[in-house]
Amino acid sequence: MGQKITIDPVTRVEGHGKVTILLDNEGNIEQTRLHIVEFRGFERFIQGRPYWEAPVLVQRLCGICPVSHHLAAAKAMDVIVGAGTGAGLTPTGEKMRRLMHYGQIFQSHSLHFFHLASPDLLFGIEGDPLKRNIIGVIFENKELAVQGVMMRKYGQEVIRATAGKKIHGTGAIPGGINKHLTVEDKEYLLNGLDPTMNIHKMIDWSLAALDFFHDYHAKNRELIDDFSVFSSSSLSIVRKDGAMDLYHGVLRAVNSEGKKILHDVDYQDYDRYIDEEVKTWSYMKFPYLKEIGKKNGWYTVGPLARMNTAEFIDTPLAQKEFEKFKAYTKGKPNNMSMHMHWARLIEILHCAEMIKILLNDPDVLEGELVKKGQKQLEGVGVVEAPRGTLFHHYRINENDQIVMANLIVSTTNNNQPMNEAVNYVANKVMKGKSQITEGMMNAVEVAIRAYDPCLSCATHALGQMPLEISLYDAKDKLIDLKRSF
Amino acid sequence: MSKPIIATTSLAGCFGCHMSLLDIDDRILELVELVEFNKSPINDIKKFTKVCDIGLIEGGCCNSENVHILRDFRANCKILVAVGECALMGGLPALRNNIPIRECLEEAYINSVTVVGNEDKIIPNDPEIPILLDRVYPCHEVVKIDYFLPGCPPSANLIWEALIAIINGEEIKMDYDDIKFD
Numbered sequence: 001m002g003q004k005i006t007i008d009p010v011t012r013v014e015g016h017g018k019v020t021i022l023l024d025n026e027g028n029i030e031q032t033r034l035h036i037v038e039f040r041g042f043e044r045f046i047q048g049r050p051y052w053e054a055p056v057l058v059q060r061l062c063g064i065c066p067v068s069h070h071l072a073a074a075k076a077m078d079v080i081v082g083a084g085t086g087a088g089l090t091p092t093g094e095k096m097r098r099l100m101h102y103g104q105i106f107q108s109h110s111l112h113f114f115h116l117a118s119p120d121l122l123f124g125i126e127g128d129p130l131k132r133n134i135i136g137v138i139f140e141n142k143e144l145a146v147q148g149v150m151m152r153k154y155g156q157e158v159i160r161a162t163a164g165k166k167i168h169g170t171g172a173i174p175g176g177i178n179k180h181l182t183v184e185d186k187e188y189l190l191n192g193l194d195p196t197m198n199i200h201k202m203i204d205w206s207l208a209a210l211d212f213f214h215d216y217h218a219k220n221r222e223l224i225d226d227f228s229v230f231s232s233s234s235l236s237i238v239r240k241d242g243a244m245d246l247y248h249g250v251l252r253a254v255n256s257e258g259k260k261i262l263h264d265v266d267y268q269d270y271d272r273y274i275d276e277e278v279k280t281w282s283y284m285k286f287p288y289l290k291e292i293g294k295k296n297g298w299y300t301v302g303p304l305a306r307m308n309t310a311e312f313i314d315t316p317l318a319q320k321e322f323e324k325f326k327a328y329t330k331g332k333p334n335n336m337s338m339h340m341h342w343a344r345l346i347e348i349l350h351c352a353e354m355i356k357i358l359l360n361d362p363d364v365l366e367g368e369l370v371k372k373g374q375k376q377l378e379g380v381g382v383v384e385a386p387r388g389t390l391f392h393h394y395r396i397n398e399n400d401q402i403v404m405a406n407l408i409v410s411t412t413n414n415n416q417p418m419n420e421a422v423n424y425v426a427n428k429v430m431k432g433k434s435q436i437t438e439g440m441m442n443a444v445e446v447a448i449r450a451y452d453p454c455l456s457c458a459t460h461a462l463g464q465m466p467l468e469i470s471l472y473d474a475k476d477k478l479i480d481l482k483r484s485f
Numbered sequence: 486m487s488k489p490i491i492a493t494t495s496l497a498g499c500f501g502c503h504m505s506l507l508d509i510d511d512r513i514l515e516l517v518e519l520v521e522f523n524k525s526p527i528n529d530i531k532k533f534t535k536v537c538d539i540g541l542i543e544g545g546c547c548n549s550e551n552v553h554i555l556r557d558f559r560a561n562c563k564i565l566v567a568v569g570e571c572a573l574m575g576g577l578p579a580l581r582n583n584i585p586i587r588e589c590l591e592e593a594y595i596n597s598v599t600v601v602g603n604e605d606k607i608i609p610n611d612p613e614i615p616i617l618l619d620r621v622y623p624c625h626e627v628v629k630i631d632y633f634l635p636g637c638p639p640s641a642n643l644i645w646e647a648l649i650a651i652i653n654g655e656e657i658k659m660d661y662d663d664i665k666f667d
Binding site: 009016018033038041045046057061064066111116129133134135146156165166167170276277278279283287294393406454 | 508517527528531590601610615617
């Protein structure tokens with residue numbers, strides 16, 4: 001008899017997932033699967049709602065990066081209200097949204113690096129599972145923990161100042177934004193008297209986090225460079241001139257050699273290039289580039305992919321670090337999963353620099369908020385969410401009701417890469433071992449965690465109805481019984 | 486006296502309530518002195534290792550696994566707190582409650598504009614993934630809940646004040662803004 005190993009739930013990621021690993025008699029890995037075990041049904045239940053509700057409703061897919069869904073939906077609705085995409089908005093509309101977005105990525109990346117991933121680096125993959133969490137970090141390295149907590153807070157404050165609320169705000173509306181930045185918030189975020197809460201400190205801390213990483217990398221080269229490495233294509237939006245742009249751009253994909261396989265196309269046509277495979281064992285679909293096909297057309301999104309697709313970063317400090325990053329692989333695409341942490345820290349720095357530029361821009365304090373034009377019945381909105389490319393696509397009817405919604409969220413785009421990483425690491429640490437330890441199981445989770453998956457986001461798909469389900473109350477009394485459909 | 490022990494989980498939620506808990510920001514340094522954490526998605530304790538004083542539940546129940554975990558929390562926590570709109574009333578996921586589940590399923594896997602290649606019309610059904618309930622249930626319809634914190638999400642302040650009140654055996658105070666939310 002072989003052995004089945006289950007890691008359930010995968011922890012220190014957002015949302016619900018589990019891993020199953022089947023070993024044969026000789027201890028060879030027969031099969032590995034990352035299952036996404038949740039379903040919501042957004043595509044269907046949003047039908048009939050007025051289009052302007054979408055940016056506020058759909059962000060409830062995810063409490064970690066609600067702003068990404070808020071903005072992707074708002075960008076789709078920009079097209080629907082005839083305001084065009086990206087540059088079509090007023091300067092105030094676009095810049096306030098960008099400020100919100102950079103605040104979001106800053107907080108989400110900080111959360112991931114400090115709260116969720118740093119315990120693996122500090123305590124080791126096989127470290128004491130009771131200590132291996134943010135609370136352990138607080139007791140072990142208070143300075144690092146405080147830095148993470150305050151960086152996350154700063155990003156959340158930027159969101160509050162632009163969206164009205166830290167989680168599930170309402171700032172972006174079809175065609176623009178509903179408020180300016182107040183002078184008080186500008187001063188607070190730019191030159192705040194609180195020494196732990198202004199943009200200069202955030203840039204310092206972003207640089208310090210990179211120093212921490214480099215120091216760690218120098219001492220742990222094997223873990224960072226060799227832990228999980230496999231060839232993959234990369235996809236993201238980039239600015240038309242090839243610069244990294246997290247808010248708007250054209251769709252580009254490169255293969256593992258760096259050759260372009262999706263040539264800077266308009267994302268309004270995304271469904272001409274991308275399709276999704278459905279598998280029985282996960283509620284999450286498996287996207288692929290149509291031209292290459294189901295088997296080999298999968299790709300990676302997120303910080304590492306963005307480093308591979310972008311030609312440069314348009315802020316000086318992040319650009320300097322980007323050059324180091326590119327030099328490490330001699331300009332070739334980087335496919336080392338653990339370098340995702342490095343890439344994420346470069347983006348944190350880029351976001352801090354962008355926040356500083358935008359806080360100093362007079363357009364965020366005054367100017368036209370909203371633009372409208374000729375109503376359209378269909379629109380696609382795409383942003384680079386913290387975890388990667390996020391697609392929202394809607395159609396409406398003459399009564400302004402949504403009749404079709406299709407979402408491909410970042411983590412769904414990373415479905416196959418995460419499964420590849422699980423398989424790679426399971427083969428590396430478990431194959432032929434007579435005993436499977438907790439540390440080996442955590443190693444598999446570390447590989448998943450590198451992608452910072454947001455499994456909450458990825459749960460808008462749905463599984464088959466149970467043949468029979470019984471629901472009992474606290475006293476074990478049957479309160480509901482359903483059979484079939 | 487030993488520290489009160491806290492466990493947390495997210496059922497059919499979006500993790501926004503957990504994020505709001507983290508929005509207590511630097512007060513987390515105080516919190517870790519006040520309490521000990523047991524099973525929670527923010528650490529690697531995957532099964533209860535001891536009886537807990539307070540269980541914080543985010544999200545309602547949309548599948549069999551949610552029900553199983555919620556019962557496990559009831560059995561292992563002296564006080565259960567439903568945190569946020571979804572735990573209290575099902576929240577946004579409960580918008581599917583008046584739609585036949587088959588329609589939701591087909592919309593995602595068969596009708597979607599980006600599943601052209603799903604020629605066999607596959608819908609996930611593996612035994613490894615939990616079965617869905619016919620509708621989304623609020624937590625109090627499944628187990629007894631002791632306290633309810635409203636909001637989408639409840640503010641960091643409310644979560645903080647409520648935790649302190651429960652630890653001290655005091656009544657939770659709620660302002661108008663805590664109860665009236667978008």
